[in-house]
Each structure stands twice: as C-alpha cells, then as structure tokens.
Amino acid sequence: MKTAGKLTLIAGVAAAAGIGALFWCRQSGALGRVVDDAWLWAAEAGVAVAGTMLIFWLLGGQATERRTRKLMRMIEQDGETGQGARISPWTLLTNLEVAIQRKLRLNQATMAEMTRQRRELEIQMRVSDAARQHTEAILHSISDAVLVTDAFNELAIANEAAAGVLRFDLAESRHTPVDRLITDNALVKLIKDTRESGNTANHRHVEHEIGRGGRKQVYDITLSCVTNPQQEVTGVVTILHDITKEKEISEMKSDFVSSVSHELRTPLSSIKAYVEMLVDGEANDEQTRGEFYNIIQSEANRLSRLIDNILNISRIESGVVKVQRENISLPSVIKEVMGVMLPQARAKQITLTEKASPLYYQILADKDMIYQAVLNLVGNAIKYTPAGGSVNIETEVDDHARLVSVNVTDTGVGIPADAMGHLFEKFFRVADHKKIAKGTGLGLNLVKHIVETVHGGKVGVRSQVGKGSTFSMSLPMDEG
Ligand code: ADP
Secondary structure (H helix, E strand, C coil): CCHHHHHHHHHHHHHHHHHHHHHHHHHHCCCCCCCCHHHHHHHHHHHHHHHHHHHHHHHHHHHHHHHHHHHHHHHHCCCCCCCCCCCCHHHHHHHHHHHHHHHHHHHHHHHHHHHHHHHHHHHHHHHHHHHHHHHHHHHHHCCCEEEEEECCCEEEEECHHHHHHHCCCHHHCCCCEHHHHCCCHHHHHHHHHHHHHCCCCCCEEEEEEEEECCEEEEEEEEEEEEECCCCCEEEEEEEEEECHHHHHHHHHHHHHHHHHHHHHHHHHHHHHHHHHHHHCCCCCCHHHHHHHHHHHHHHHHHHHHHHHHHHHHHHHHHCCCCCCEEEECHHHHHHHHHHHHHHHHHHCCCEEEEECCCCCCCEEEEHHHHHHHHHHHHHHHHHCCCCCCEEEEEEEEECCCCEEEEEEEECCCCCCHHHHHHCCCCCCCCHHHHCCCCCCCCHHHHHHHHHHHHCCCEEEEEEECCCEEEEEEEEECCCC
16 A cells, blocks of 8 residues: 555544544543533534545645656656655755756756747848849839749749740749740740750750730740759740840831832932933934933932931931021922922923911921931822822911921822821831832921921821821911
8 A cells, every 4th residue: 555545544533533532531531521512513523624634634745746757757857756755845846946947947948949939030030032132123123024933844033024925924923834824836845855955064045936916926935944053954934035026027128128228229220320320322303412411410310319317317316416496487498499300290291389477477496307308208198199190289387386287299100097196107018009109208207307307396197098198287376
C-alpha cells in the first residue's frame, strides 16, 4: 500500500476510534456528570471534522508534491529531481521557481531570436517585393510585348503590351499554360521549340504576322532561353517588336523610288525627245518650234514642281524649312495660280473659274508656300476631272472663326469613302486613279504640311464618286 493509503487508513481509524469512544461515553454516561450530551455531540463532530481534514491534508500534500515534481520534470525534462527523494515543500517551491525562471529566460531568448528572424524575413520580403514591383514597372513601361514562360511552358510574367497583342487577361494569366493562353499556334510552337532546343548561346529571331483587330501586324520576335546557375533551361523570354510601320514605310519607300523615277523620267524623256528634234532640224517653221519650246518648258516646270514637292516635304518634316511670313492677299495668289494652270485646263477643255469673297482680308503667311499649296489643289482638280468638266476656286471668310479659306471644287471622278481618311498621307494614291493620271502621292501631303504644320491652319475634303470633290484649306487671319 502506498504512503497516502496508509496515512488515510490510520487517520480514518483514529477518527473512528475517537468518535466511538465519545459515543460510548455519552451512551454509558461515564462522563455524564462532568460533560452534558450537547458537549459530547460537539466533541464527536469536532473529532470527525479534524479526522477528515487530516485525511485531506495528507492526501492533498501528497498530490501537490507529485504534481509539482511532474511539473518540474516537464519544465526541465532532465529528471534532476528524483522521484524517490523526499524534499520539503519550501525547497520544492524554490526549485520550482528557479526552474520556471530558467525556462522563462530560455523562452525569452528564443522569443528574441524568433523576433529577430521574423524582422529579418519581413525586411527581406519588403526588399524582394520592391524588387518585384520595380521589375514589373520596367516590364510594363516597355512598349514591346514581353512574356516569360517557365520550364512547364506556363506563363511566369508578362507585360500589358503582351496582353494587348496576344489578347489575354493579364490578371488571370499567371501559371496558365501558353497553349491555353495564346491562340496563335505558330507562336506557341516557337516558344516550346526554343525551350526544348536549350540553346542558351544565341537569341532566336523570327519575323511573324499576328492578326489584330482585322489587320495583320508584323512582329520581329526574339526568343531566348533562361537558365539557372546549373545552366539548366528554366524558361523562355519572348519579345515581340511591332515592325508593321517599318515594313509599310520600306514598302512605301520602294514604291516611292519607282514612282518618282518614273515621274522624273517621263518629263525628262519628253524634254530630251523635243530637244533632239530641234537639234535635228525637224521643226522647220517658227510655229512648230514655238510649240516644241512650250512643251519643253511645261515639262521642265513639271519636273521642278515634283522636285520642289519632295524637297519641301523633307524640309518641313525635318524642321529646317525657312518660313518667310508676310502680309499676303489670297486673291492675288489665286490669280497667279490660275495664270499658270490655265493652259493645262484649256488643253482638257476644263473651265477654270474664280469666285472671290467680297470681304477684305489678309493673312500672315509664306507666299511661296501658300502658292505651292493652292497650285497642288488646282493641279489635282484638273488632273482628276475628265475633259469638259469645270474647276472653281472660291475664297471664303469666316469672321467669327477668324479664318480665311480657299475651296477648290471640281466636277471630277470623286473619291471613294474608304480612301477619304488616307488622302493626306504620304505616298497615298487611290488605286483606281493610277490609271487616270500619273502621280507620286506627295502633293496633298505637302499641302497638309504647309497649311497645318507651318501655318496652323486646317485642310479638309468633301467628295462624291462620279460627281466631284471640294478640297479646302483654312488659314488664320492676320490679327496684326
Ligand atoms: P498625286 O501625285 O497622286 O496626285 P496627291 O497627293 O496630290 O498625289 O493626291 C493623292 C491622291 O488623292 C491622288 O492619287 C488621287 O487618288 C486623290 N486625289 C487628289 N485630288 C483629287 C481630286 N481633286 N479628285 C479626285 N481624287 C483626288
């Protein structure tokens, strides 16, 4: 039997004996003369309570000691306090306090270390977050489409340009397999092939067309493998650079070279032929010689107009043009143009008329340039109007808007609606008009540059196929 059991038994037996003795005394009346019943009852109850308290004290003490030892073992886990050793409750409590304090100190040190590590981690996270945001900002500021795929051909990161070109939702795209993200199978294959090739030494360059908004865009695609420090391929960086404009310009340039050389050759051949005829004495009479001289002069003028157009556009575009502003009156410029263009109009039986505004107005402008612009509009009107038609030059004043306009109206072939938005672009010519007249597609571009870039005015056009067109140029009035 354990100590607690023995003690309990002894205390129980002692308490029972005490109660029995007192009971016997009361029953037998042995102490009756000395103590009355009430006192005996009280004594019995007192002994019972004292016995019970003794049992509880003994049991409680044992249990407390056991629990404390267990607690110390749990705290220290080193079994320093042997189970069998009997120590006083005071020593027990002191040991317990020491053990708890030691454990507390240990815990505090661990906590401090953990707090330090947490702070370090937080800083590292903030640094890497800033680095990621920085990388993303750089990526998004790039106008080329950039996408990075990982070793599983899933999208790791992409910029807004890539989402726009390849039409995917940037927010939902991360870790999506590229073949689910990109509908262009050829591009998906290019990315896969690059990763599988594992070629880290060279970038791959491919020219590729991608349909976008009903139009085909041409891209110069650069693909390069990404590797880890062990030189294993971990992904592919794909950059799509839009070269559609460059392609168009280079096509336009070659078109321009062939059409300019054609344009230059035509008047030149004509001049050469008439000069040869004159040299060979084929023009016998004065009248024929006069006709030949006129042709040579008009072809030489055509040549110089063409060269002027080319030079003026390039001067205005490069900003090196010298603008000599002076007060000019538009009607006088129009008169000059009419004088020059009348022979051409007559040759096609086209009536050339002028309707001037009754108001007096002046503009501050470069006379030669305005002359060139009006000349180009009237020249076109005659060129694209069949024989027997008419061309009218009208001046208008809008006092409210403080603008003076020149409107050139013809009864010519007109312009199809789909071409209207492109008329003032460099080298643009309506396809059907190429059979009607020769041209370079530079005249209207020069008009726009002169009116809008140099003089801050506005050009416009209204047209109906088969009925004719009205080209207008508005210039600010001289407020001086
Ligand atoms: P081009 O040397 O070809 O005449 P322009 O730049 O002057 O070049 O004109 C561009 C195109 O606009 C022309 O090729 C023609 O198709 C169209 N165009 C210009 N003026 C007229 C007009 N008065 N009537 C019809 N089409 C015109």
